Amino acid sequence: MGVDLRELVAPVKVELELSDLSRKALALDAYNMLYQFLATIRQRDGTPLMDAYGRVTSHLNGLFYRTINFLEHGIKPAYVFDGKPPELKAREVAKRMRVRAEAEKKYRAALERGDLEEARVYAQQTGRLTSDMVEDSKKLLEYMGVPWVQAPSEGEAQAAYMASRGSVWASGSQDYDSLLFGAPRLVRNLAITGRRKLPRKNVYIEVKPELIELNRLLKHYGLTREQLVVIGILLGTDYAPEGVHGVGIKRALRLVKEVDEPLRVFELVKWENDVPPDKIFEIFMHPQVTDNYKLEWRPPDREKVFKLLVDEHNFSPERVNNALERLEKAYNTYFKQTSLESWFGF
Secondary structure (H helix, E strand, O other): OOOOOHHHHOOOOEEOOHHHHOOOEEEEEHHHHHHHHHHHOEOOOOOEOEOOOOOEOHHHHHHHHHHHHHHHOOOEEEEEEOOOOOHHHHHHHHHHHHHHHHHHHHHHHHHHHOOHHHHHHHHOOOOOOOHHHHHHHHHHHHHHOOOEEEOOOOHHHHHHHHHHOOOOOEEEOOOOHHHHOOOOEEEEOOOOOEEEEOOOOOOEEEEOOEEEEHHHHHHHHOOOHHHHHHHHHHHOEOOEOOOOOOOOHHHHHHHHOOOOOHHHHHHOOOOOOOOOHHHHHHHHHOOOOOOOOOOOOOOOOHHHHHHHHHHHOOOOHHHHHHHHHHHHHHHHHHOOOOOHHHOOOO
16 A cells, blocks of 8 residues: 555645646556556446456556546556565565455445445455456557556556656656655556545545655655655555554654664664564665666557457447547647657656
């Protein structure tokens, strides 16, 4: 789930419209977005969208239509896929598996009771990405002419690195870890922008993209990036979710300013996790990333997209054809005759 910096970023975050991101390239955390599609794109009883063979297609549905929406706004998305997670993350991965298994039990029980509202809430926590689902996602992006990058380890770290070296304008993820990894800009809510229903409430809200700029955040609190990373470790990360008991945002801010070296903070608190904090600090400050990527937005291959979605996964031919027309129009409008120099980062 990443580090919870909501309270910390609240004073500096800026609400955007998708149109504000036009002519900008974004490195998107693919797994983060695909899991959001798996959680939100479901039937009334919580069942995910599936094809005639029982294979889940919610992720493809979200990826296809949301990406077209980005392109229609002149946004240049590049999806970054996770590689092998750091060994320190093993416990968190196992925990997530247990949470999904428990949610599955509660989902089934709610269905048996006929409580569809509660069933849908638990169903949103049960999504699993298989290797086949990931490969189909990569194929779809390739056929759509949208680049994707394979990270050696954490996708968020790779996206942040791409943003920090100017390959893209910002990193796109729902998690705040991108800031700890050094992304100069983080854009949130891209997978859920629009009208959304609050869980267990008959209330709808309008969700808009949010921009958090790292330098603005650091300047607001008088912090260095190293101090921000230590704050994240104190609050809890994927590598030591518990953080330090009793330490919230205010105390964490005070602690990092009491010492001359960021890591000396851990001499002032009771660190009860098995993972040494300096190891977590090293992951954020020097993550495993690669320069081996090329960002190129190409014209879509209509035939291959249609075959993958309609012939293989039973999508509606009419809806896919209509979407492909939108995709081709977006490419011709924003990409076909536009010089690379007119885009940020090129």
